Amino acid sequence: MRPFSYTRPATTDAATREKGQGATLLAGGTNLLDLMKLQVMHPDRLVDINRISGLHDITTDPAGNTHIGALVTNSDTAAHPHILRHYPVLSHAIVAGASGQIRNMATTGGNLMQRTRCLAFYDMAAACNKRQPGSGCDAMGGGNRMNAVIGGSDHCIAVNPSDMAVALRLLDARIRTRQASGQEREIPMADFHRLPGDTPQVETALQSDEMIVAVVLPPAPVGRSTYRKVRDRASYAFALVSVAAIVQARQGQFTHVRFAFGGIAPRPWRVEEAEQTLTGQKISRDALSHAADIALAGAQGHGDNDFKIPLARRTLIQVLATLSREDDSD
Template sequence: MKSFSYMRARDVTEATRAAQRPGSKVIAGGTNLLDLAKLSIERPSALIDVNRIPGLKEIRRLPDGGVRIGALVTNADLAAHPLIREHYPLLSRAILAGASGQIRNMATTGGNLLQRTRCVQFYDTSDRCNKRAPGSGCGALDGANRMNAIVGGSASCIAVHPSDMAVAMRILDAVVETTDAHGAHRRIPIDDFYVLPDAAPQHETVLTPGEMITGVSLPAPPQGMQSYRKVRDRASYAFALVSVGAIAAVEEGHFTRVRFAFGGIAPKPWRIEAAEAALRGKPRNAQAISTACDIALAGAAGHGDNDFKIALAHRTLIAVLGA
């Protein structure tokens, strides 16, 4: 593990200015960064600890009926908060489906959104990975790819984003709030926050050097039943093969409002609004849901070990939205 310097930032300005220096990394819970540093996948020259910055651990109701979540709110506190459990149970369930209780006690909202992929080749420094070493190739395309993407990937990378929380955030139309080293603030819709791999898979978000997540805001919760289902190899502490989050309202056996997104199948939470629109007014049955899934997965292709994900995504969506 490479030696590094350490500083404890007193405020966002100090943190972002320090973080813009080459080789510097912001650390909060450290549940992903420290693992990567131990494997020499991340080799930071400096760590900027943001845990003591005031105002980033609050969850508060907004005047429009929404909620603002500070970047340093832990996953455990967020999942258990009364506002989230009552109005955004989808988010609470998605968080509780991820990691272990010990990790949720440390992992933060901002860090969860920024966690790196769990692709086998990304973690194996002896294999090819354009995300870890740009230009080296993608070993997953013709190697072990059971966990990898069936949509949204490219010839450069088929890694998936591992966050359960981000899937729920996407369905809820979350907005990521950031501050950069010059004091400029941005509000970025979560779908615009993540970028697909294309020719530069080492870039996963639109954050600029030194720019830091300070919070996430959620609009007032939409009407409908909220649910989250995660299919994985074991019942706990495993990443999704396929996950589905959904909010659906049904009247007289027909869908009136539907939102759904997949996890475990793409480089970012996968929500296609055209697929949701295809369900509105349709009967709540497997045929209608499968047709909507076809739209959401248009162009989907397996790469050998992960071919099963296409059928599994259909079955999981039917299980979540069906009667």
């Protein structure tokens, strides 16, 4: 690990000023420190934000929105009574996402900012446009079992590794941020993670002097929800394919459906057009198959990960069929 300076500011203003000058923010460090040890990342300055007050709480406002501070640990979010009652799919996704030890350290903001687990990104001997722009993408030629089948580009097929982010996309979360100027804004979860295009090194919509201060959840949608994660082993492992879904069905028809994929794209993958095709439709295999066609339109494997497309399709259909049967029985 290369030498670096280390500071612990007490305010977001101080942290964002240092970030704007090229420093890297440190929260739980569950991803960043690993990358530093492997020389994948080698920041000269680390800014530990854990002493900043006001970022460790889960609160609600009069409009019914829930605010999860950037420094709330994943364990605390998953176990919080309000989250369990109103947003169980978020709790399920977090618990599916990592070991208990990692959840005890990982934070809301850090989870959203974690880097891809692409083998080429981690291998310093491999070409990776995300790590070194313009060097190429060795994942295209093989070793891409975990990589994206949709949303990628000729420059990068790295996949977003976060389970929590899939649930947040499903719930129409907004990411509240603060800049060094003191200005705050809210970024829709749909726009927070960028597709790679020809600049895969630019992974989020954050400005250079901007940091996450909270995640804002609107009032929870009505319906049954679940998070289904398909992985190589039952213990801690990244998703091959995951599906977060909420379904409301009555009298054999879908009345409200939303779903998002994880493990198949550079960001949580949600296609509202596919959801809308199910609204008012009779619950049937044909209807679910048609929605899957729309959701996965344009998906393309790269050899080792070809299996992800039929796996994503089957997982989605199974999840929606199960939720619709349960909900229709109420």
